[in-house]
Amino acid sequence: xxxxxxxxxxxxxxxxxxxxxxxxxxxxxxxxxxxxxxxxxxxxxxxxxxxxxxxxxxxxxxxxxxxxxxxxxxxxxxxxxxxxxxxxxxxxxxxxxxxxxxxxxxxxxxxxxxxxxxxxxxxxxxxxxxxxxxxxxxxxxxxxxxxxxxxxxxxxxxxxxxxxxxxxxxxxxxxxxxxxxxxxxxxxxxxxxxxxxxxxxxxxxxxxxxxxxxxxxxxxxxxxxxxxxxxxxxxx
Amino acid sequence: xxxxxxxxxxxxxxxxxxxxxxxxxxxxxxxxxxxxxxxxxxxxxxxxxxxxxxxxxxxxxxxxxxxxxxxxxxxxxxxxxxxxxxxxxxxxxxxxxxxxxxxxxxxxxxxxxxxxxxxxxxxxxxxxxxxxxxxxxxxxxxxxxxxxxxxxxxxxxxxxxxxxxxxxxxxxxxxxxxxxxxxxxxxxxxxxxxxxxxxxxxxxxxxxxxxxxxxxxxxxxxxxxxxxxxxxxxxxxxxxxxxxxxxxxxxxxxxxxxxxxxxxxxxxxxxxxxxxxxxxxxxxxxxxxxxxxxxxxxxxxxxxxxxxxxxxxxxxxxxxxxxxxxxxxxxxxxxxxxxxxxxxxxxxxxxxxxxxxxxxxxxxxxxxxxxxxxxxxxxxxxxxxxxxxxxxxxxxxxxxxxxxxxxxxxxxxxxxxxxxxxxxxxxxxxxxxxxxxxxxxxxxxxxxxxxxxxxxxxxxxxxxxxxxxxxxxxxxxxxxxxxx
Ligand code: SF4
Numbered sequence: 239x240x241x242x243x244x245x246x247x248x249x250x251x252x253x254x255x256x257x258x259x260x261x262x263x264x265x266x267x268x269x270x271x272x273x274x275x276x277x278x279x280x281x282x283x284x285x286x287x288x289x290x291x292x293x294x295x296x297x298x299x300x301x302x303x304x305x306x307x308x309x310x311x312x313x314x315x316x317x318x319x320x321x322x323x324x325x326x327x328x329x330x331x332x333x334x335x336x337x338x339x340x341x342x343x344x345x346x347x348x349x350x351x352x353x354x355x356x357x358x359x360x361x362x363x364x365x366x367x368x369x370x371x372x373x374x375x376x377x378x379x380x381x382x383x384x385x386x387x388x389x390x391x392x393x394x395x396x397x398x399x400x401x402x403x404x405x406x407x408x409x410x411x412x413x414x415x416x417x418x419x420x421x422x423x424x425x426x427x428x429x430x431x432x433x434x435x436x437x438x439x440x441x442x443x444x445x446x447x448x449x450x451x452x453x454x455x456x457x458x459x460x461x462x463x464x465x466x467x468x469x470x471x472x473x474x
Numbered sequence: 475x476x477x478x479x480x481x482x483x484x485x486x487x488x489x490x491x492x493x494x495x496x497x498x499x500x501x502x503x504x505x506x507x508x509x510x511x512x513x514x515x516x517x518x519x520x521x522x523x524x525x526x527x528x529x530x531x532x533x534x535x536x537x538x539x540x541x542x543x544x545x546x547x548x549x550x551x552x553x554x555x556x557x558x559x560x561x562x563x564x565x566x567x568x569x570x571x572x573x574x575x576x577x578x579x580x581x582x583x584x585x586x587x588x589x590x591x592x593x594x595x596x597x598x599x600x601x602x603x604x605x606x607x608x609x610x611x612x613x614x615x616x617x618x619x620x621x622x623x624x625x626x627x628x629x630x631x632x633x634x635x636x637x638x639x640x641x642x643x644x645x646x647x648x649x650x651x652x653x654x655x656x657x658x659x660x661x662x663x664x665x666x667x668x669x670x671x672x673x674x675x676x677x678x679x680x681x682x683x684x685x686x687x688x689x690x691x692x693x694x695x696x697x698x699x700x701x702x703x704x705x706x707x708x709x710x711x712x713x714x715x716x717x718x719x720x721x722x723x724x725x726x727x728x729x730x731x732x733x734x735x736x737x738x739x740x741x742x743x744x745x746x747x748x749x750x751x752x753x754x755x756x757x758x759x760x761x762x763x764x765x766x767x768x769x770x771x772x773x774x775x776x777x778x779x780x781x782x783x784x785x786x787x788x789x790x791x792x793x794x795x796x797x798x799x800x801x802x803x804x805x806x807x808x809x810x811x812x813x814x815x816x817x818x819x820x821x822x823x824x825x826x827x828x829x830x831x832x833x834x835x836x837x838x839x840x841x842x843x844x845x846x847x848x849x850x851x852x853x854x855x856x857x858x859x860x861x862x863x864x865x866x867x868x869x870x871x872x873x874x875x876x877x878x879x880x881x882x883x884x885x886x887x888x889x890x891x892x893x894x895x896x897x898x899x900x901x902x903x904x905x906x907x908x909x910x911x912x913x914x915x916x917x918x919x920x921x922x923x924x925x926x927x928x929x930x931x932x933x934x935x936x937x938x939x940x941x942x943x944x945x946x947x948x949x950x951x952x953x954x955x956x957x958x
Binding site: 341342344374376377382446448449450451452453454455456457 | 524526527529531534637639643644645647872874
């Protein structure tokens with residue numbers, strides 16, 4: 239990218255490039271066709287850095303690139319063996335801390351967690367499964383909240399609100415008992431398009447739009463066509 | 475001294491089983507059992523899951539005929555989403571499902587005949603064990619092995635193009651199907667490069683039938699007398715009596731051909747069929763309620779289907795059917811090894827149906843799904859390759875499954891397979907001081923005729939008492955454990 243007034247110079251994996259001032263590392267990398275994996279991050283919503291997938295190394299320190307702004311001369315390590323190993327471990331930990339059974343999940347093929355597992359070549363998690371006992375809450379007329387698959391990324395909490403800004407989703411409990419629940423009152427009158435958007439914005443299959451199952455054929459799903467990240471990498 | 479013979483594992487069947495045969499001091503068979511040693515739990519797994527997941531979830535019962543479970547579950551859910559009682563789908567919905575089902579029927583039957591059973595015909599039950607497998611077939615009868623592999627591949631391609639994947643696809647959804655067949659996909663199957671096209675499949679199905687008929691001609695007595703015993707026969711037939719593996723009514727005949735279940739609505743199967751649990755097997759024993767446990771057991775699968783149906787609605791298979799029926803003078807066929815003959819006629823029929831469906835322009839229609847007034851309960855029945863398959867679901871107000879009952883094909887054949895084991899054990903082992911490898915093979919051949927899928931048959935969890943008995947060489951009980 240050319241140097242202009244609002245550009246600064248950074249280096250990602252030894253490659254020198256000019257990026258927009260004030261952008262985060264994730265955005266700056268994207269601008270240059272470099273993919274840094276994210277999971278909790280959702281374009282248009284404030285980054286929260288809760289999943290740590292976008293961890294990069296700056297001056298030998300691990301930093302989350304969705305919350306760190308670029309600075310002049312910054313040297314960033316991204317696609318390294320060490321960092322990819324960290325990312326793979328995060329994915330594995332997410333798999334073992336929930337009950338993720340891809341074969342019968344409606345989100346399979348459109349799921350970001352699954353797509354990342356493929357990208358980082360996870361065959362089987364190296365950590366023991368915790369098989370938590372989680373509920374399937376189907377009491378709302380539009381949505382099923384499948385707690386077994388929630389990775390607590392907060393994307394639904396941040397992005398699904400009514401016209402007054404009220405949140406449809408919220409945290410309940412703490413620690414290993416933490417769950418993301420749908421407000422029972424708001425949930426009862428949730429408009430159709432918002433319910434569909436909630437399912438779409440969830441990176442995994444934890445929010446299911448009721449009675450929509452498997453109507454998108456295998457082979458036509460998002461990550462059937464191209465692996466996660468390639469939409470950025472192919473867009474140089 | 476009495477002795478107990480164990481054959482474990484039973485080979486060249488789908489899944490794992492175990493046979494025990496008890497003999498007395500005079501070398502006479504006094505008892506025999508086919509034990510199913512696998513344990514599954516699908517009826518429980520689906521409880522609490524959203525109903526639309528069932529067709530995708532339950533098909534994991536099996537890697538050989540997942541399409542059967544996929545479609546049977548989808549048919550049950552058609553009822554739940556108000557898409558009629560199994561015949562209310564759009565033309566493309568029903569025909570795509572049929573194409574998928576006949577494709578899987580074709581590949582599963584082919585796998586059974588060529589890969590699992592042909593070694594018995596080619597090398598005999600006393601042939602070299604090292605040769606009695608598909609690799610042995612490939613060495614000596616290369617052409618036959620290639621045909622088997624390519625025919626199976628064709629069936630798998632039909633599944634891929636209708637379900638999205640060769641194994642565990644997602645094509646059938648409640649109320650219809652998620653894709654139609656494009657012209658390019660159709661042509662792949664219709665005009666595919668030799669041999670992967672529908673016409674070649676029909677030609678090879680005919681030659682496989684010729685192969686069996688020639689073998690039969692040369693071995694009449696061996697084939698006809700082997701594990702032959704009278705039984706009832708049950709299957710679904712089309713309303714007009716035609717062979718139909720996708721939709722119809724339930725019909726059963728006795729060993730003489732008298733109707734004992736007269737074209738009843740399968741949605742009420744539970745009024746006609748009951749299942750008995752026995753402590754020594756994970757597999758239940760179904761029987762016709764009104765005839766009771768002793769007299770009500772029945773066979774299912776190719777032999778039963780050709781005993782219950784009146785005709786086959788495709789010309790070449792119908793011609794073969796007439797010849798087949800003439801052999802038993804129009805009476806039901808009760809010979810276990812004739813399962814192979816019947817199966818190959820069905821292979822030919824499936825190939826003809828696939829070809830005809832591919833020519834049907836309805837497959838390119840766009841109206842994939844219908845839905846109507848929601849119901850709380852649904853039953854779906856199809857004829858899977860191995861026989862009649864029942865799926866039954868109930869859901870709650872929140873769309874979650876509260877009850878699932880599956881009666882799978884192999885379970886229906888439980889009693890007949892045990893009879894076949896007994897009859898073969900008596901025929902080959904009675905009076906024999908030493909039990910030889912060919913004698914044990916004979917028992918396996920009898921079981922294999924039924925093409926059992928033992929993993930499918932043990933899908934239930936929670937209601938099965940489990941009994942384990944350890945016998946010493948003298949027959950003395952050393953240990954005995956019971957779980958209920
Ligand atoms: S429900 Fe989905 S979007 Fe919401 S926190 Fe859980 S994983 Fe994230």
